[in-house]
Structures are given as structure tokens and as C-alpha cells.
């Protein structure tokens with residue numbers, strides 16, 4: 257989890273070291289962004305709005321769109337797990353613009369990461385699958401619970 261958090265905020269995962277997950281999914285805006293479409297590497301504009309990524313750990317997430325299966329991710333449901341989802345922006349040419357091989361090379365060169373991978377997985381080794389798992393586990397921790405401090409009255413009030 258600590259590893260996932262480091263990766264989420266680490267701009268070195270992008271091709272030129274300027275973009276991290278958090279550049280678009282900004283903690284101060286519920287891990288979203290205020291602009292109409294995303295701005296990625298070298299100022300490149302995406303086609304879609306950055307969605308909030310809070311509460312994605314809840315297993316049964318219904319879909320607003322009839323072609324998107326429940327529990328799938330992205331506006332069009334193309335990722336079936338948070339692990340699958342996590343690898344996409346890194347290699348997306350208008351988001352972080354890197355490749356998975358380059359990302360692994362970069363993380364291998366940053367010496368402090370080796371220890372974090374060992375700590376998280378119980379054995380050394382930096383792989384694409386482990387990066388995906390660590391980032392996805394971090395995203396699953398972003399959960400907000402609504403607590404009605406005045407009982408259920410606010411839900412039942414009729415006028």
C-alpha cells in the first residue's frame with residue numbers, strides 16, 4: 257500500500273518525468289480534475305473528463321451505460337479490473353506517454369524502490385504485474401464513508 261502510494265504520486269513513471277497519476281487525479285478535487293478534459297504529457301489534451309476515483313473498491317458498482325458491465329472501469333468499461341486499468345495511463349501517448357518497459361527500467365534505476373517492492377511482495381523484483389497490483393491496492397484505499405450524524409431524518413423528511 258505504501259508502495260502504491262509512492263507510485264501514484266511519482267512523476268518519474270511518465271516519459272519525461274512531468275506527469276503522475278495525481279497530476280490528473282488530484283487529491284484536493286476528490287482525485288479528479290476541474291477541467292473539461294484531461295491534460296497529459298507535453299500539454300496534450302485527452303478526450304475525456306477525469307473522473308473521481310474514490311469508492312471504486314466497492315465490489316458491485318452498477319453501470320450507467322447499457323454496454324458497460326457492472327464492475328468495469330473507464331467511461332466505456334474497457335478495463336475489467338483496477339490492475340488492468342492502472343497500466344493504461346502509463347503507456348497512453350496523451351497521458352503519461354511512456355512504455356511499460358521504460359517504466360520498469362526507470363524504477364529499477366531508482367534505488368529506493370527495490371526495498372519497497374520487497375516489503376510489499378515479500379521478495380525482490382520490479383514487474384509490470386506488481387506495479388499494477390500496488391497501484392490498484394492504493395486506489396482501493398480511497399474510500400469515503402457517508403455518516404448521517406442526525407440519524408436517518410434527513411433521508412425521510414417530507415418537506
Ligand code: HEC
Nearest residue numbers: 276277280294295296304305306309329330331332345351
Ligand atoms: C492525463 C491525465 C490522467 C493520468 C495521468 C491518469 N489518469 Fe486515470 N483517468 C483519466 C481519464 C481522462 C479517465 C477516464 C478515461 C476513460 O474513461 O476513458 C481516467 C480514468 C481512471 C480510472 C477509472 C475510473 C472509473 O470510474 O472507471 C481509474 C481507476 C484511474 N483513472 C486511475 C489512474 C491511475 C492509477 C493513474 C496512474 C497510473 C492514472 N489514472 C493516471 C486521466 C488520467
